[in-house]
Amino acid sequence: MSLTAAPVAELAQVLFTSRLQESDHPSAEQVRAAVDERLCACGGDRAVCTAFVAQEAGDHPEVYAARMRWALTAVSRAYGVRASAA
Template sequence: MISMVQDLAAEALFASHVQPSEHPSPHTLEEAVSAMIVRHGSDGCAAVVAAEFGDHPDEAVRRMCWARSALLAMTGTRAPHLVS
């Protein structure tokens, strides 16, 4: 369940106007996530993400990585280490 909430938050932040170069505060991140969920709903946020991955895959990967990292930093959680 927590993973689904984290995924939705990342999709909502991805869909927002907030840019990494702004170095947004946790409050700004929370407001952006909430606004996008209210505006688009969970399915709409996912649709925005899917469209961007289809149209601009390289940029979309970087933005999603930033969105996930920003949210993890906001909550004080560390990203999982991948073992190859």
């Protein structure tokens, strides 16, 4: 599956695990590069990123929701797709 065909939520989870921050005001290109970099670091396995997101949500629930909202928005803009509510 190509990244452009991957669900927004999955790409957002990958971005969530990156070092990129909302305060960096990243461009679409930077967001896509961060997603690519993290996927490579995880051996191309999005499940590895999902596990990390779950760990972070449990360890830092006070920042999880805001970061995930940002990641969803950033991925939607970077890949030109609309995030849908689950």
